[in-house]
Amino acid sequence: MPIEHIFQIHRSPCKTVLAITGGGAEIIGELLRHGSGSATLLDAVVPYSTDAMDRFLGRKPEKYCSEKTARLMAMVAYQRALGLSKANEFAGQEIIGIGATCKLKAENEREGRKHEIHVAIQADCKTGVSSLELTADRTREEEEKIAALLIFNVLARHCVVSEIDLSDVIETGEGKNEEVIEKYEFVSRPVGDLLKQRKISQDNNYETLSMARINLKEPEAFEEPGEPGEPEKIRLVFPGSFDPCHRNHILMAILASEKLGEPVHFEISLTNVDKPPIDFISLNQRLDSLRIHKNENFMGGICLTNAPLFLQKADLFPDSTFIIGADTFNRLFDAKYYGGTVNIPAILKHFKEKNIRFLVFHRKSTEFCINPDVPELCEIVSLDEYEDDGTSSTEIRRKCENV
Structure with a gap:
């Protein structure tokens, strides 16, 4: 992903906690590898095992990979971000939580197993979620890249930074059914x-x-x-x-x-x-x-x-x-x-x-x-x-x- 987009995010008044499981964790490295990562990232957690997820959420989710679980993760991340941002040094900053749960290609996986990505964002007056079912045959590395890009786009949109065009990495159009499905709700x-x-x-x-x-x-x-x-x-x-x-x-x-x-x-x-x-x-x-x-x-x-x-x-x-x-x-x-x-x-x-x-x-x-x-x-x-x-x-x- 373009370095200039990363630095645009770091220059935005946004502080976030990321919670990621199942795939897409390379986005953490992308946000940190070029420097100034602390301008955006308060914390990042990767609760990968089921026990770690249960403890992170404070409950056992109905499904580990679903839109609802992504929203739960984003809410827990948001609450953690609020707790970490109470000091005066963060005055004027916009606090968000992002949760991502993925089910990507696995070795010796059963036939018909769905590959899916769900990324949610929780802000003070907004909840959003982007979901993508992957139907094309890809390597695990290719699916990991798509997951990281989708997480980046959810963050970039909130920071009013240009999103990355996914049309080069997902298959759409006639006879293709890979499409990012989005839901957003705003409150007063x-x-x-x-x-x-x-x-x-x-x-x-x-x-x-x-x-x-x-x-x-x-x-x-x-x-x-x-x-x-x-x-x-x-x-x-x-x-x-x-x-x-x-x-x-x-x-x-x-x-x-x-x-x-x-x-x-x-x-x-x-x-x-x-x-x-x-x-x-x-x-x-x-x-x-x-x-x-x-x-x-x-x-x-x-x-x-x-x-x-x-x-x-x-x-x-x-x-x-x-x-x-x-x-x-x-x-x-x-x-x-x-x-x-x-x-x-x-x-x-x-x-x-x-x-x-x-x-x-x-x-x-x-x-x-x-x-x-x-x-x-x-x-x-x-x-x-x-x-x-x-x-x-x-x-x-x-x-x-x-x-």
């Missing part, structure tokens, strides 16, 4: 800032909390005009990942709204306790699954937060009732869920001080583990009132991936 500044506001406050033992409201009347709008949040007007909250929202979620929301006479506000925390934050492509997919119900009577709105724990949600939504399932209820009053850092009396005290109640729905094959001090905070909806058909978001995602 208040939503992007939710991923950055992770400073530990002196008053609390957890992150500074924030919230952004979704404007359901405008499909592309991620916050309402004026001051975001207004939690004092929200009385009924349904927290969840909604990946995607499905039949059981909606039945729970309808019944809760009828019982309490309040509209339901769905809450999604972009940050998680034990998983990478939600990227903006995944976020928009989840929002789409909720937006289709925007005109129904039970719908109050959608709130995005950086509050993964219910203790934190209680601070954002005081004087509210939370809609939860039996499995969440069991974790909620289990000290292990909080890593042993709090005890049950402290949890109960916090919820009582914030005037929080819980509307708990039975789930199939889930037994309640009820602490004797808990019932006064809860109303349990029996299976006689609510029919759980066993539908799960995980099963829906698996079916969609197999289509």
Whole structure:
């Protein structure tokens, strides 16, 4: 790749962490071999084994080489870049994370094995991914070069540097089907800032909390005009990942709204306790699954937060009732869920001080583990009132991936 393009990237106000697995790692050498690499590269990691990938992501991915895994890698890289760039010396710099996962030609590989490259980028208000399936017969070295070039182009585009024309190395046109497929999602500044506001406050033992409201009347709008949040007007909250929202979620929301006479506000925390934050492509997919119900009577709105724990949600939504399932209820009053850092009396005290109640729905094959001090905070909806058909978001995602 042209040296002048490398130096143009180094002159851009961009600081990045690269995470690469399966191929394309030579891009690291290209960025460093000519000098001035520290102007761009904060860190580079190559979690090549499955154990290394699991540790890097903090979880075992559904697939090691996929668009989704590339986005997870980019998000972890972005969070690492934020952590490395907090010093004043990086003021004014643009922070990004890039994740790349590849499945390239291997010795004695099975017949029909797909060769694919997925490169994702995570910035403060943008998630993007470029995917390429290689169908022509090439050497491993040739495929490695293509992977490195695709990673370079994703970085170059963000730095407003000319991309390298891939038409000389991939086969397109009549009878050829090698094509770079791209997806990008952008969010407003208040939503992007939710991923950055992770400073530990002196008053609390957890992150500074924030919230952004979704404007359901405008499909592309991620916050309402004026001051975001207004939690004092929200009385009924349904927290969840909604990946995607499905039949059981909606039945729970309808019944809760009828019982309490309040509209339901769905809450999604972009940050998680034990998983990478939600990227903006995944976020928009989840929002789409909720937006289709925007005109129904039970719908109050959608709130995005950086509050993964219910203790934190209680601070954002005081004087509210939370809609939860039996499995969440069991974790909620289990000290292990909080890593042993709090005890049950402290949890109960916090919820009582914030005037929080819980509307708990039975789930199939889930037994309640009820602490004797808990019932006064809860109303349990029996299976006689609510029919759980066993539908799960995980099963829906698996079916969609197999289509």
